[in-house]
Amino acid sequence: MTAERPRPTSLTDLFVSFTLLALQGFGGVLAVVQREMVERKKWLTQEEFIEDWAVAQIMPGPNVVNLSLMIGDRYFGLRGALTALAGMLCVPLLVVLGLAVLYAQYGNHPGVAGALRGMAAVTAGLIAATGVKLGAALRKHPLPLWATGLIVLACMACGLVLHLPLAYTLLILGGLSFALTWRKLKKASS
Amino acid sequence: MNQAPLHIVLGFADWVSLFGHYLLLSLMSIGGAVSTSTEMHRYLVVEHHWLTQAQFNNSMAIAQAAPGPNVLFVALMGWNVGLNAGSYLAAMAGVAVTMLGILIPSTTLTYCAARWGHKNRELLGVRAFKQGMAPVVVGLMISIGLILAAADGEAAADWPLWLISLVAGLIIWRTRIHLLWLLAAGAIIGWFLPQ
Numbered sequence: 001m002t003a004e005r006p007r008p009t010s011l012t013d014l015f016v017s018f019t020l021l022a023l024q025g026f027g028g029v030l031a032v033v034q035r036e037m038v039e040r041k042k043w044l045t046q047e048e049f050i051e052d053w054a055v056a057q058i059m060p061g062p063n064v065v066n067l068s069l070m071i072g073d074r075y076f077g078l079r080g081a082l083t084a085l086a087g088m089l090c091v092p093l094l095v096v097l098g099l100a101v102l103y104a105q106y107g108n109h110p111g112v113a114g115a116l117r118g119m120a121a122v123t124a125g126l127i128a129a130t131g132v133k134l135g136a137a138l139r140k141h142p143l144p145l146w147a148t149g150l151i152v153l154a155c156m157a158c159g160l161v162l163h164l165p166l167a168y169t170l171l172i173l174g175g176l177s178f179a180l181t182w183r184k185l186k187k188a189s190s
Numbered sequence: 191m192n193q194a195p196l197h198i199v200l201g202f203a204d205w206v207s208l209f210g211h212y213l214l215l216s217l218m219s220i221g222g223a224v225s226t227s228t229e230m231h232r233y234l235v236v237e238h239h240w241l242t243q244a245q246f247n248n249s250m251a252i253a254q255a256a257p258g259p260n261v262l263f264v265a266l267m268g269w270n271v272g273l274n275a276g277s278y279l280a281a282m283a284g285v286a287v288t289m290l291g292i293l294i295p296s297t298t299l300t301y302c303a304a305r306w307g308h309k310n311r312e313l314l315g316v317r318a319f320k321q322g323m324a325p326v327v328v329g330l331m332i333s334i335g336l337i338l339a340a341a342d343g344e345a346a347a348d349w350p351l352w353l354i355s356l357v358a359g360l361i362i363w364r365t366r367i368h369l370l371w372l373l374a375a376g377a378i379i380g381w382f383l384p385q
Contacts, residue, residue, distance in 0.1 A: 122372050174326045
């Protein structure tokens with residue numbers, strides 16, 4: 001890391017930057033992280049962003065929360081990690097609770113209730129569509145499409161039909177998928 | 191749809207159970223907290239009746255409509271569970287318990303593993319884990335979308351909502367339009383839908 005390279009000047013800078021960033025993210029903060037951190041502030045190079053994101057993705061927990069933790073850690077260690085995390089969550093949390101309280105006040109209005117139902121329907125579409133979009137990436141998966149497709153369907157059956165607790169789904173299907181992928185990757189590399 | 195609020199009594203053991211459950215969910219939340227929302231639904235709505243279906247859906251929708259990380263839907267569910275228990279103090283406790291529960295294990299793990307993962311991203315085990323989890327994450331995402339779309343479970347009255355979900359899903363899948371426009375459109379259509 002060279003001396004001239006842009007970096008957050010202080011913990012306050014870090015906190016404010018992440019707060020502003022989070023407040024821009026409607027329905028997904030990840031794209032905003034890339035634009036702010038890489039393209040505008042240049043705290044990270046594109047490569048660093050992609051590598052950090054891959055780790056954030058591998059680990060459990062919200063990806064953008066993991067990402068903010070890792071970026072904060074890069075500059076100020078544990079204090080930076082906690083500051084970035086707080087920036088990402090504190091003010092947006094207050095905004096969201098404020099909205100919830102407003103909703104409790106005005107939620108009895110049939111129009112408001114209807115609007116919420118309309119937005120919930122859009123959200124349902126968004127999440128399912130994100131699943132389908134991610135599904136398109138399975139074409140590049142080491143396992144053949146019929147195998148990953150079967151795992152996707154089995155996973156949906158576990159949740160929607162069998163109402164199986166998530167832990168079992170993750171252990172059984174995740175474990176199976178991990179083992180199959182491992183075997184395939186190992187064969188390909190040898 | 192604003193059903194009579196649920197009245198529940200939460201004892202100390204219930205709070206501990208809630209916290210413990212979210213600690214576990216945190217470790218399972220590969221692909222983001224939203225992938226565990228199926229399990230939150232099972233735990234909060236179906237098993238314990240601490241949250242109504244409408245509150246569950248509204249929490250997801252409000253968090254989506256608000257700026258910030260999507261994980262804040264967890265805080266809203268905690269807030270509503272606390273409100274159902276009778277006070278704003280309990281609501282704040284609900285936020286604290288669920289948010290700390292969902293964040294502490296995953297952030298600790300991420301913090302410790304970040305450097306290791308950074309150095310070993312070419313390792314067979316790391317790649318197999320990341321890629322192996324991909325189809326499971328896809329299945330979970332589609333499942334929770336369908337659970338949310340099922341809304342109040344009255345198929346005859348709900349067909350316009352299913353239609354909104356379907357159209358929104360198609361638009362999001364095929365175009366790069368800003369989500370805000372779709373949420374606004376959903377809100378406007380929803381406002382005028384007969385109840």
